Amino acid sequence: xxxxxxxxxxxxxxxxxxxxxxxxxxxxxxxxxxxxxxxxxxxxxxxxxxxxxxxxxxxxxxxxxxxxxxxxxxxxxxxxxxxxxxxxxxxxxxxxxxxxxxxxxxxxxxxxxxxxxxxxxxxxxxxxxxxxxxxxxxxxxx
Numbered sequence: 001x002x003x004x005x006x007x008x009x010x011x012x013x014x015x016x017x018x019x020x021x022x023x024x025x026x027x028x029x030x031x032x033x034x035x036x037x038x039x040x041x042x043x044x045x046x047x048x049x050x051x052x053x054x055x056x057x058x059x060x061x062x063x064x065x066x067x068x069x070x071x072x073x074x075x076x077x078x079x080x081x082x083x084x085x086x087x088x089x090x091x092x093x094x095x096x097x098x099x100x101x102x103x104x105x106x107x108x109x110x111x112x113x114x115x116x117x118x119x120x121x122x123x124x125x126x127x128x129x130x131x132x133x134x135x136x137x138x139x140x141x142x
Contacts, residue, residue: 063092
């Protein structure tokens with residue numbers, strides 16, 4: 001490619017400082033919406049994490065849907081509907097996160113209670129002693 005295929009003046013080639021070919025700068029106005037109001041949060045990352053954890057009643061998936069709706073409404077400029085969807089996404093995320101923490105916590109508590117009960121009950125077996133596992137397996141043998 002030679003310089004003649006472009007429409008530059010002969011004294012102005014690309015990558016040179018040629019001010020004669022430049023046009024005067026005009027102004028560009030970009031409407032950014034409401035300058036004083038911050039857009040509502042969409043909680044998209046939190047919703048995605050809750051969705052990937054796969055919890056009870058798909059609460060994380062519901063949060064993800066409302067997060068995407070909140071983001072869409074924010075880009076369209078409908079801040080009132082975006083705020084409503086954001087609030088729903090936040091509450092679904094809170095419920096999903098609570099459920100995600102509650103079930104493993106309950107499982108650990110039940111396991112500890114079971115071990116404490118098995119260790120203190122008389123006439124069953126000594127779970128924490130030397131023969132604990134053998135005594136435990138005797139329960140299941142005929």
